[in-house]
Amino acid sequence: MQPAVKLELSEKARAAATRTAPHVTIRGLSKKFSDATIYDNFDFDIPRGKLMSVFGPNGCGKSTLINMIAGLFPADSGEILFDGQPLNKIKFGYVFQNYREAVFPWLSAFDNIAYPLKVMGVPKKDRVVKVEKIVASLNVKIDLKLYPYQMSGGQQQLVSIMRALVVDPEILFLDEPFSALDYEMTLFMREQLQRVFQETHTTTVLVSHDLEEAVYLSDRILLLSRHPARAVEFVHYDAPRPRTDKTMTESDFIQTKAHCLEIFQREVRKG
Amino acid sequence: MNWKRLEILLPFVGVIVLLVVWSFTVWLRIVDPVLLPSPLSTFKALWAGMFHGKLGIDFLKTVERTIYSTFFAAIIAIPLGILLGSSEKLYRSVEFLIDFFRSTPASAMFPLFLVLFGVGDRTKISVAAFGAALVILFNVAYGVMNARKTRILAAKVMGASRTRVLWDVMLMESMPATFVGLRNGVSLALVIVVVAEMFIGSVDGLGQRVFEAQQMFEMPDMYAAIFAAGALGYGLNLLFLSIERRFVHWAGK
Ligand SMILES: Nc1ncnc2c1ncn2[C@@H]1O[C@H](COP(=O)(O)OP(=O)(O)O)[C@@H](O)[C@H]1O
Ligand SMILES: [Mg+2]
Numbered sequence: 458m459q460p461a462v463k464l465e466l467s468e469k470a471r472a473a474a475t476r477t478a479p480h481v482t483i484r485g486l487s488k489k490f491s492d493a494t495i496y497d498n499f500d501f502d503i504p505r506g507k508l509m510s511v512f513g514p515n516g517c518g519k520s521t522l523i524n525m526i527a528g529l530f531p532a533d534s535g536e537i538l539f540d541g542q543p544l545n546k547i548k549f550g551y552v553f554q555n556y557r558e559a560v561f562p563w564l565s566a567f568d569n570i571a572y573p574l575k576v577m578g579v580p581k582k583d584r585v586v587k588v589e590k591i592v593a594s595l596n597v598k599i600d601l602k603l604y605p606y607q608m609s610g611g612q613q614q615l616v617s618i619m620r621a622l623v624v625d626p627e628i629l630f631l632d633e634p635f636s637a638l639d640y641e642m643t644l645f646m647r648e649q650l651q652r653v654f655q656e657t658h659t660t661t662v663l664v665s666h667d668l669e670e671a672v673y674l675s676d677r678i679l680l681l682s683r684h685p686a687r688a689v690e691f692v693h694y695d696a697p698r699p700r701t702d703k704t705m706t707e708s709d710f711i712q713t714k715a716h717c718l719e720i721f722q723r724e725v726r727k728g
Numbered sequence: 729m730n731w732k733r734l735e736i737l738l739p740f741v742g743v744i745v746l747l748v749v750w751s752f753t754v755w756l757r758i759v760d761p762v763l764l765p766s767p768l769s770t771f772k773a774l775w776a777g778m779f780h781g782k783l784g785i786d787f788l789k790t791v792e793r794t795i796y797s798t799f800f801a802a803i804i805a806i807p808l809g810i811l812l813g814s815s816e817k818l819y820r821s822v823e824f825l826i827d828f829f830r831s832t833p834a835s836a837m838f839p840l841f842l843v844l845f846g847v848g849d850r851t852k853i854s855v856a857a858f859g860a861a862l863v864i865l866f867n868v869a870y871g872v873m874n875a876r877k878t879r880i881l882a883a884k885v886m887g888a889s890r891t892r893v894l895w896d897v898m899l900m901e902s903m904p905a906t907f908v909g910l911r912n913g914v915s916l917a918l919v920i921v922v923v924a925e926m927f928i929g930s931v932d933g934l935g936q937r938v939f940e941a942q943q944m945f946e947m948p949d950m951y952a953a954i955f956a957a958g959a960l961g962y963g964l965n966l967l968f969l970s971i972e973r974r975f976v977h978w979a980g981k
Contacts, residue, residue: 529881551885558878562978563900572896573886606981617882624886 480505486535497685508661510671513681519664523630550621550629556614560605567601611642629661765948773948790934797856797917805861809868834859856920860913871905904979907972
């Protein structure tokens with residue numbers, strides 16, 4: 458009798474441990490481009506189920522970091538583990554900054570969103586169901602028969618975000634996803650992202666050049682130094698969701714933002 | 729009066745001016761009428777030749793040779809271009825050869841191909857195919873090489889294999905350039921075919937028709953054959969353009 462109870466306990470403990478264990482572990486990561494060392498023996502843990510922003514000086518290696526994690530190009534050395542495993546068969550969602558060059562102009566919006574499912578070998582009928590589901594959940598009102606070049610910038614980026622989400626990714630990367638959009642669209646897209654995160658709690662890594670946006674959306678903010686990049690600080694911001702315009706007027710928000718800005722400016726001045 | 733509506737007639741202005749100048753030149757006898765027949769007798773010769781005479785057959789013969797050359801050029805050059813374009817190192821290592829032969833006038837190759845294939849259709853078609861293939865090859869390879877890096881990365885991060893990236897992304901990316909290559913290729917093939925028909929012992933084709941009419945001093949027939957060749961070139965270009973518009977609707981947008 459007793460061993461069974463023990464087993465149950467340890468299973469619970471294991472579940473709790475998995476819940477709180479880092480999702481991605483980065484150890485000893487190094488990366489050089491011809492003339493510059495971007496990362497030199499870099500260690501970092503990406504927490505599970507959190508929305509994390511990466512913020513740092515221009516050219517410090519933010520894109521390089523998420524590209525290496527997503528396996529777009531290899532690191533020179535070091536290891537990147539997912540749940541402690543080196544396996545790379547993980548489902549990523551990736552949203553590029555330059556949506557114009559990331560969506561496929563020869564496919565309709567619908568086929569763009571369905572493309573990753575096609576790559577995974579999902580039958581056509583299920584693809585249609587999945588695409589319709591994601592479109593409905595984001596409350597998107599776009600004619601999906603249109604081609605990207607017939608759509609506005611915001612609509613194209615929305616298509617590429619849905620394309621990233623349609624596979625139910627384990628980790629979602631967004632590289633300055635809103636920086637090419639106008640302000641109104643940016644505000645709308647932030648809310649969409651917040652809603653998606655609140656519903657799915659997918660581990661999310663957002664590269665942002667807008668500190669206000671980074672704090673507003675994030676549970677954690679990783680502040681990087683100039684390259685070779687170090688993690689200068691890992692700021693926690695735990696305001697409840699959904700966050701609204703009012704959140705930005707609260708002292709907790711203002712203090713967090715001011716703190717990040719101070720560190721950022723100190724790092725920039727060092728350069 | 730709505731002037732905007734009349735603007736669609738603008739392309740005809742040049743044609744009408746040409747016909748008027750031509751008629752006056754003939755009427756005032758500025759040029760020997762034997763060398764320059766009137767527009768009317770030229771078009772009579774064109775009509776009669778196309779629908780009741782040998783010119784129609786020659787026209788079809790030239791169309792056939794041009795289509796064959798372009799077809800053979802395309803089936804060789806498109807796969808080869810994709811292969812070369814997918815590896816920049818591979819392309820760089822043969823770039824000089826492609827550029828060199830692309831710059832060599834195809835007419836300079838006639839004697840060589842004559843030795844290889846003898847006097848016949850095979851020589852004409854293969855020289856024209858050779859010229860067109862290099863143009864297509866060059867365009868396809870560049871189209872594949874210039875595929876947007878971000879799109880390739882996007883496909884990669886979605887888990888697409890190398891062959892899938894090649895088929896789904898690089899091939900589609902190269903489509904606009906491929907069509908530019910095909911359009912230039914068919915124009916070049918027509919030029920080479922017509923020249924070959926003139927000088928490589930031919931019994932038919934528009935080139936041979938122009939040449940023979942000139943030898944026999946049948947000026948209306950000669951001008952008629954020239955116009956037929958012009959219409960053919962223009963028509964082929966138009967045909968390829970309309971296929972291109974339909975097929976690579978996203979190009980340049
Ligand atoms: N493919 C590359 N080749 C050479 N240098 C690169 C390459 N990609 C990025 N870099 C350099 O590495 C540094 C970090 O780039 P990146 O990660 O894009 O910066 P950011 O933090 O702005 O996203 C920059 O100085 C950039 O110039
Ligand atoms: Mg960047």
